[in-house]
Amino acid sequence: MIKLRNVTKIYESTDQTIKNKAVDDVTLDIPDSEICILVGPSGCGKTTTLKMINRLISLTRGKIYINEEDIIQLDPIELRRKIGYVIQEIGLFPHMTVGENIAVVPSLRNWSREKKRKRVDELLVLVGMDPAATRDKYPRELSGGQRQRIGVARALGTDPPIMLMDEPFGAIDPITRERLQDEFLKIQNRLKKTVVFVTHDINEAIKMGNSIALMKNGKLVQHDTVDELLANPKNKFVEDFVGTDRALKRLMLVRVEQAMQKDPPRVNTEDSVSKVRERMAREKIDNLLVTDKSGVLKGYVRSKALQGKIGKIEQVVHPVSATVEEGTNLRDALVQMLISDLGYLSVVDDRGKLKGLLTTSTLRKVVGETYTAKGGPLPRYESEAATPKS
Numbered sequence: 001m002i003k004l005r006n007v008t009k010i011y012e013s014t015d016q017t018i019k020n021k022a023v024d025d026v027t028l029d030i031p032d033s034e035i036c037i038l039v040g041p042s043g044c045g046k047t048t049t050l051k052m053i054n055r056l057i058s059l060t061r062g063k064i065y066i067n068e069e070d071i072i073q074l075d076p077i078e079l080r081r082k083i084g085y086v087i088q089e090i091g092l093f094p095h096m097t098v099g100e101n102i103a104v105v106p107s108l109r110n111w112s113r114e115k116k117r118k119r120v121d122e123l124l125v126l127v128g129m130d131p132a133a134t135r136d137k138y139p140r141e142l143s144g145g146q147r148q149r150i151g152v153a154r155a156l157g158t159d160p161p162i163m164l165m166d167e168p169f170g171a172i173d174p175i176t177r178e179r180l181q182d183e184f185l186k187i188q189n190r191l192k193k194t195v196v197f198v199t200h201d202i203n204e205a206i207k208m209g210n211s212i213a214l215m216k217n218g219k220l221v222q223h224d225t226v227d228e229l230l231a232n233p234k235n236k237f238v239e240d241f242v243g244t245d246r247a248l249k250r251l252m253l254v255r256v257e258q259a260m261q262k263d264p265p266r267v268n269t270e271d272s273v274s275k276v277r278e279r280m281a282r283e284k285i286d287n288l289l290v291t292d293k294s295g296v297l298k299g300y301v302r303s304k305a306l307q308g309k310i311g312k313i314e315q316v317v318h319p320v321s322a323t324v325e326e327g328t329n330l331r332d333a334l335v336q337m338l339i340s341d342l343g344y345l346s347v348v349d350d351r352g353k354l355k356g357l358l359t360t361s362t363l364r365k366v367v368g369e370t371y372t373a374k375g376g377p378l379p380r381y382e383s384e385a386a387t388p389k390s
Helices: 046-053 076-081 098-102 104-108 113-126 144-155 174-191 202-208 226-231 236-242 246-253 273-283 330-340 360-374
Strands: 002-012 019-030 035-039 061-066 083-087 162-166 194-199 211-216 219-225 266-268 287-291 297-302 323-325 344-348 354-359
Touching: 002 046, 019 046, 019 211, 019 219, 035 046, 035 202, 046 061, 046 162, 046 194, 076 083, 083 144, 098 104, 098 113, 098 144, 104 113, 113 144, 144 174, 174 202, 194 202, 202 226, 202 246, 211 226, 211 236, 219 226, 219 236, 226 236, 226 246, 236 246, 246 330, 273 287, 287 354, 323 330, 330 344, 330 360, 354 360
Parallel strands: 035 194, 035 211, 083 162, 162 194, 266 287, 323 344
Antiparallel strands: 002 019, 002 061, 211 219, 287 297, 344 354
């Protein structure tokens, strides 16, 4: 666990007449294996707070503990080697290959050549890149999204328990950014790192975090789980920063697998047209999903398309225009449904196997429950409490 206790950072002018509190008396607990998001307007102190954890910036007052050890008592170089660090500008060394960049910290730890090469290839696969096609390239030969993946891989070089990420996806186009967010969440689900993540984007904070620490003018205003922050903003600043659509934002906290219809009706590509036609007539079904023997989704069939047909059903299968994975949040699923103009989405795993079905009626129910539970009258804050009637 990372603990910050009354952490303060003061910058003084050269003549020591002007003092600026970049971080002001911040106390914060970050549990193991969770992602804590530091968010707030520009200049609120979030990046300064992040950099004090690995001593890139020194504390003026207060204490920071990692696993109950005061970081001031630790050698700063050794401390940083045990903490992965990813920044917006990525910071890859241009004169080094991808493989050499990823192996920077392992090299400092005197790993053998074979051990480093094996680790490089493992990490390239982990971030979704082909080792053979990538390890010997230079950063200039990669796209921005690819370089950012390499930055994440380098931070994971020696499998550190802690990762600090400073606007890691901020300089990337929206489509690539969302893809990298999803990739990182998949990695985090497997590796369970303790992550401190800086962003100015509340939507990114909601999507990526287990908890959110919202800062203003160097002070910590509210630190809560994402759900609690959306449901019960502490004051007007928090409410305004989160946005008036906070009830709808809560859809980002619900995964498709939690709302989908599991094991939906389906037929096999090997089934005969006559058998499927009879079933659809008997059960009064207009459409049926089609999978192969291993459960991989192949498409769907319409009852009207079966009239006068013979043979196997695979001959009349229509491809599915859009699918969604189990781990996708409901807000993104709703957007996909609207873009594709579909009344339902087939839910598949990363191998394309059919896992469930998400329908508009299910989403409508979830949205309704969200608004009922958390979207009622805005809270009254202590400072704005109404005067009791006499």
